[in-house]
């Protein structure tokens with residue numbers, strides 16, 4: 297981890313005795329309990345667990361050949377999607393990259409429709425035409441699903457431009473990886489978003505690796521917030537491994553976008569537990585590094601905190617997990633039972649309508 | 656003869672040329688420590704060190720430009736694009752700079768850069784990752800474009816591309832990286848702009864390149880059983896075009912089908928068909944046939960994708976049509 301990325305170093309002391317994961321940052325969690333209430337907190341936990349179980353199952357279904365092509369799992373990064381979207385309104389927009397199953401479900405997409413998309417079924421959120429990297433749901437204001445690194449960043453700024461132009465009061469959350477911030481598209485978009493005060497939150501999911509490339513090996517600076525400084529944009533670093541720190545960090549940026557129509561750049565420290573995609577053995581990182589991160593699993597940490605504070609008890613946790621597993625199982629069944637797109641779908645959706653032959 | 660993989664043939668070509676010429680270096684995403692996203696540069700970092708095998712950030716426009724700039728002052732960079740879908744981001748540097756430097760400077764400058772990487776549909780990768788984009792480069796004067804179909808061609812052609820004094824776009828079918836073929840131990844090169852007859856035949860010519868060479872050979876084998884003797888011409892270099900090879904084959908068979916993996920409109924296939932219809936009209940006994948991908952973005956749905964891509968059956972059908980059979 298780069299020296300200046302201090303947030304992630306600030307791991308809470310282990311809760312010790314029974315080998316449970318360490319807890320969350322105490323003061324922040326206490327504040328969250330007051331601000332949000334237990335019900336909302338449990339809902340946030342549930343959401344994270346749903347993303348986790350969904351991805352675990354997606355990984356298994358990939359191995360069974362039900363899901364093909366590229367499939368990038370979100371496991372480990374759950375507090376980023378859930379922390380950022382817990383404070384969102386329905387009218388707000390989300391634009392993401394290809395590691396976006398988590399954001400999609402957190403934005404309210406039906407897990408059935410997401411699983412069906414991965415299974416290439418006509419009931420998928422993109423009718424099976426998009427696949428894992430191209431999830432879309434306009435009704436939920438989830439605008440993809442991008443396979444080109446950095447490509448979504450100016451586009452998200454464009455959505456924010458429209459929101460401002462039409463006085464929608466809607467905020468745009470734009471997610472991208474740490475590998476994306478070296479693209480020209482990122483820099484061009486940031487400058488315009490800052491100059492034109494666009495209501496966009498630029499969220500770097502800094503999991504330290506772009507495929508096999510450690511950010512330290514290719515970035516001229518490690519405090520990547522400096523990139524926003526050069527555009528005069530507000531910025532912050534967020535601990536994306538602690539759900540409540542994440543929640544408050546994002547909230548500040550979202551409020552700024554909503555109330556002042558000003559963009560923010562966020563460097564969100566997170567970690568992916570799985571390889572880049574299903575075919576990546578991830579030899580570029582040490583077993584110890586991965587183990588240490590998994591020992592600080594953000595979901596386990598929240599669990600430890602909830603149990604210690606009596607927000608929830610073991611039994612309730614167990615039955616919730618079972619419920620979620622059933623929900624994901626049902627999504628698989630839904631996907632299995634759905635038909636593949638009809639061959640006639642091959643040539644639909646290229647244009648809104650046309651009257652020439654498709655060769 | 657020994658057999659090696661397509662990706663290893665590329666590795667040998669790059670390594671041998673780096674051994675030969677200290678001005679040759681390799682740059683791109685994941686080429687060094689990860690040994691290449693498609694494992695084309697395995698061992699090259701260890702062999703040549705980080706000065707010559709260079710991992711870049713994800714910044715296609717930037718590192719293509721760095722390669723092109725270094726080439727302008729006489730170096731011989733090999734710039735790897737993880738796939739050509741991402742090389743779209745570098746098009747400005749390739750088309751506005753590399754392709755035009757020699758001309759704009761009145762012949763003072765050259766740009767001996769190789770831009771190489773994976774092209775075509777890799778399988779279930781969806782619309783943004785499954786494109787055959789050679790037409791963009793073939794369209795542009797000042798560029799040369801090569802697309803090998805076998806490990807033997809891959810090695811000999813890449814060595815030629817690296818030595819060539821002009822910018823060469825070198826597109827490797829993603830699906831072919833794992834294919835095996837005979838490659839001699841001895842040094843050889845394959846000249847720029849020279850096609851190769853991959854199968855001789857008398858009744859109909861198939862003109863094709865890259866992955867579609869294999870589809871065409873399969874189709875030719877099936878057609879042989881039905882008594883149709885097909886000649887398969889692998890263009891290998893798409894620009895400059897080996898017009899003589901096309902003339903020779905079409906004058907022999909009088910029938911021709913052009914097979915390409917990508918879209919048909921304003922494509923390499925359409926240009927080849929245009930050339931044939933103007934240059935060889937009197938030798939044709941049937942209209943020029945075309946086989947190509949459907950004119951749509953690639954669907955992820957893995958029941959639809961095969962319906963979009965050309966296949967052996969399409970080729971068999973097109974050849975029969977050209978031969979007025981059935």
Ligand SMILES: Cc1ncc(C[n+]2csc(CCOP(=O)(O)OP(=O)(O)O)c2C)c(N)n1
Nearest residue numbers: 395443444445473474475476505506507741
């Ligand atoms: C323009 C472009 N170049 C290269 C790629 C290949 N590629 C896909 S993901 C990736 C790494 C991106 O890493 P990061 O932005 O950190 O996101 P993460 O995978 O960590 O979520 C690369 C190089 C691509 N999809 N698009």
Ligand SMILES: [Mg+2]
Nearest residue numbers: 473474505506
């Ligand atoms: Mg990353």
